[in-house]
Amino acid sequence: MKIKLITLACMLGLAVSTSATAASELEKLRSEVDALNTKAKEWEEWKAPKTLVHLAGYADVGYVDTEAESGSFNVGTFSPIFHYQFSDMVMLEAELEIGIDEGGKSEVGVDYLTIDYFMNDYAALIVGKFLSPLGQFRQNLHPSWINKMASAPVGFGHDQAAPNAEVGIMVKGGFKTGNGTSNYALYVGNGPTLELEAPDEIEMIETPGLNKDGEGKKVVGGRYGLFFPEQQLDIGLSAASGETSIRQGSSGSYTYEPGRSYDALGFDFAWRVVGFDIRGEYIKQEVGDDVTSVAPTGGEWVAWYVQAAYKFNNSNWEAALRLSDYDTPHASQDRNQTAIGVNYVFSSNFIGKLNFEINENPNAGLTASDRTLVQLAYGF
Amino acid sequence: MKKQSHNTVKSIVAAVFLLATTTLLNTGFAAEKPNTEGGDAARGAKSWVDNCMRCHNARDPKELRDDQWITTTYHMRIRAGLTGQETRDIIAFLQMSN
Numbered sequence: 044m045k046i047k048l049i050t051l052a053c054m055l056g057l058a059v060s061t062s063a064t065a066a067s068e069l070e071k072l073r074s075e076v077d078a079l080n081t082k083a084k085e086w087e088e089w090k091a092p093k094t095l096v097h098l099a100g101y102a103d104v105g106y107v108d109t110e111a112e113s114g115s116f117n118v119g120t121f122s123p124i125f126h127y128q129f130s131d132m133v134m135l136e137a138e139l140e141i142g143i144d145e146g147g148k149s150e151v152g153v154d155y156l157t158i159d160y161f162m163n164d165y166a167a168l169i170v171g172k173f174l175s176p177l178g179q180f181r182q183n184l185h186p187s188w189i190n191k192m193a194s195a196p197v198g199f200g201h202d203q204a205a206p207n208a209e210v211g212i213m214v215k216g217g218f219k220t221g222n223g224t225s226n227y228a229l230y231v232g233n234g235p236t237l238e239l240e241a242p243d244e245i246e247m248i249e250t251p252g253l254n255k256d257g258e259g260k261k262v263v264g265g266r267y268g269l270f271f272p273e274q275q276l277d278i279g280l281s282a283a284s285g286e287t288s289i290r291q292g293s294s295g296s297y298t299y300e301p302g303r304s305y306d307a308l309g310f311d312f313a314w315r316v317v318g319f320d321i322r323g324e325y326i327k328q329e330v331g332d333d334v335t336s337v338a339p340t341g342g343e344w345v346a347w348y349v350q351a352a353y354k355f356n357n358s359n360w361e362a363a364l365r366l367s368d369y370d371t372p373h374a375s376q377d378r379n380q381t382a383i384g385v386n387y388v389f390s391s392n393f394i395g396k397l398n399f400e401i402n403e404n405p406n407a408g409l410t411a412s413d414r415t416l417v418q419l420a421y422g423f
Numbered sequence: 424m425k426k427q428s429h430n431t432v433k434s435i436v437a438a439v440f441l442l443a444t445t446t447l448l449n450t451g452f453a454a455e456k457p458n459t460e461g462g463d464a465a466r467g468a469k470s471w472v473d474n475c476m477r478c479h480n481a482r483d484p485k486e487l488r489d490d491q492w493i494t495t496t497y498h499m500r501i502r503a504g505l506t507g508q509e510t511r512d513i514i515a516f517l518q519m520s521n
Contacts, residue, residue: 097494126494131507134497164507167500179478183502189479217504226504268504272473313477320476391480422479 097126100138103187105396105418118143119187119418122154134159155208155252166216172252173213175206176228176266177281178309178324180348188422191320191352191363191386193398194414197378198326198346198369201251205326205346206235206283206307208252211261223271234262234305236290237330237338245289245338245372248305248328257299260286264307275316281309287330289338303341304331318356323349342372354388361386374406392422462508462515470509471516477503484520492517 100123108114121141128134138154157171174182180199184190198204211232217224233256240246264283270276286302306329313322330341348367355361363384370377384398395418402412475481487495493514500510 092490095490095494097491099495099498124498126498128494128497131497134494134501136498136501159501161497161500161507169501183478215501215504217506217509219506224504224506224509228504270474270477272469275473275476277477315476388480391482392486 093130095126095128097128099124099126099423101186101188101420101422103193103418103420105193105416107417108415110413114415119420122186131161133161165218166214169213169215170211172208172210172254173230175209175250176213176215176230177206177264177283177307178266178326179277179279179311179313179322180324181205181207184322186422187418187420188392188394190420191350191361191396192365192382192384193396193416193418194382194400196324196346196348196350196365196367197380197402198344198367199324199348202238202247202249203346204328204344204369204371205309205324206248206250206328208250209233209262210252210254220269222273223269226268226270227265229263229265231261231263234260234285235287235328236299237287239289239291239338240373243338244340245330245342247371247376248287248330248344249290255297257290257297258286258288258302260302262286262305266309275314277311277313279309279311281307281311281326283307289336300333300336303333303336305329318353320352320354321350323347340372343370344372345370352386359388361388375404377404377406379403379405394420396420462511462513464512464515464519467509467512467514467516470505471513474499474503474505474509474513484517487517487521489518489521492521 100121102121103119104117105119106114106116119142122138123141124136124138126134126136135158137156140152140154142150144150153172155171155173157169157173160168160170162168176182180196185195185199187193201207209230209232211230213228213230213232215226215228217226219225233253235248235250236253236257238246238249262283262285264281264285266279266281268277268279284304284306287305288300288302290297290299292298307327308329309324309326311322311324313320315321325345325347327343327345329343332341333339346367346369348365350363350365352361352363363382363386365382365384366380367382368379380403381401382398384396386397387395389395396416398414398416398418400414400416402414471481484492496510496514496517499505499513500507505513
C-alpha cells in the first residue's frame with residue numbers, strides 16, 4: 044500500500060513537472076511567433092516605400108545574312124532602363140544603349156535621361172534628353188521586344204528622316220475627350236544640326252539630342268494624338284519648327300553657321316482589328332535654303348511605313364509584313380524595303396523573329412542588299 | 424515655296440500649343456491640388472486592356488512585384504500619355520491580380 048502511494052505521488056509530481064515544461068515551451072513558441080510577425084511586418088515595408096528603384100530594359104541578339112556578304116552572328120543592343128521614383132511626384136528615367144561594333148569594341152550611349160515631374164493628373168513636365176515625341180516609332184516602338192520586325196523601317200533609323208531625340212523641356216500628358224482620350228506632347232529643345240558633305244551639300248540632319256544649341260535658335264514642336272478604345276484606333280499628328288545650322292569641326296571645337304529654317308511634319312496611326320495589328324507612319328524633315336551657307340541648298344528627308352501583324356489564335360506564331368520607303372536629297376541614300384517576318388512569341392516579353400528584307404534603291408540601282416535576319420529579343 | 428511651308432508648320436505648331444495650353448488651364452492647373460483619389464481595379468482592368476496593346480503585348484500581372492508595377496506604370500504614363508487616374512486604376516488592377 045505504501046509503495047502504491049509513493050508511486051502515485053511520483054507520477055503526479057512528474058505530470059505537474061511535464062505540464063510546467065510544456066507551458067514554458069508554449070510561451071517560448073508564442074514569443075518566437077510574435078517576433079517573427081514583427082519581422083515580417085518590417086519586411087513588407089518594401090511594398091510601399093516613398094522611394095522606389097526599378098531596373099527595366101531590353102536586349103536583342105541574332106544573326107544577319109546580307110546578300111553578297113558573309114552572314115554574321117551579332118549582338119544588337121543591351122538597353123537597361125533605370126527608374127527612380129519618389130511618391131507620385133517625380134521620377135528619374137534613364138535608358139542606356141550598349142552595343143558592340145564590328146571590331147568588337149563596346150559602345151555606350153545615353154538614349155534618354157529625364158526628370159519627370161508629375162504636375163497633376165493631366166500633365167507631366169519632362170526635362171533633359173528625351174526621345175523625340177514626333178510620330179510613334181522612335182518614341183514607343185523601337186525597343187526590340189516591341190518591334191514586330193528585327194529592324195527599323197527604312198528612314199526611321201538614327202539620323203534619318205524620323206527625329207531621334209531632343210534635349211530640352213517637354214510637357215506631356217492626356218485627358219478624356221468624349222468616347223476617347225487625347226494625348227499630347229509639347230516641347231522646346233536645342234533642335235538638330237546638319238552634317239556637311241563636302242564641298243557644298245547637306246549630308247544628313249543629325250538628331251541625337253544635342254547638348255548645345257549651336258546657332259542659338261530653339262525648335263518648338265509636339266504631337267497630338269487621339270485614341271478611341273472602342274475602335275482600338277490611334278491617330279496622331281506631329282509637327283516641329285525652328286532653326287538649325289551646319290556644324291563643322293570636331294568635338295570641343297565645333298563651329299556653327301547662322302540658323303536656317305527647319306520644319307518637321309508627321310502623321311501616324313495604329314488600328315487593331317479582327318486580330319490584325321495595323322500601323323503606319325509618315326514623317327518629313329525639311330531644311331530651308333541659305334544663300335550665305337557653304338551648302339546653300341536645303342532639302343527634304345521623307346519616310347513612311349505601313350505594317351500589318353497577325354497573331355494566330357491559340358498559337359504562339361505571328362506573321363508580319365512591312366513596306367517602307369525613304370527619300371532624301373541624295374539618290375544614293377534612298378531606299379525602299381519590303382520586309383516579311385515570322386515571329387514566335389515565347390512569352391509577352393520574349394520573342395524570336397525570322398525576317399527577310401528586300402532592299403531596293405530605285406535611284407542608284409542598288410543591288411545585292413537583301414537580308415535575312417534572325418533575332419531573339421527580350422524585354423524585362 | 425519652302426518659306427510658305429515653314430510658315431504652315433509654324434501655324435500648326437502654334438495651334439497645337441494653343442490647344443494644349445487651353446486644355447491644361449481648363450483641366451490641370453485649374454485644380455487646386457492633384458487628384459488623390461485611389462485606383463479602381465475594375466476601371467484599371469479596362470484601361471489595361473485598352474492601352475497596353477496599343478504598342479506591345481499585354482504583360483501578365485504576375486511578371487512583376489507590386490512595387491515594380493508602380494514604377495513601370497508611371498513610366499507608361501509618360502510613354503502612352505495616360506492620365507493620373509488611369510495610372511492609379513491600372514496599378515490597382517495589376518496589384519490586385521498579382
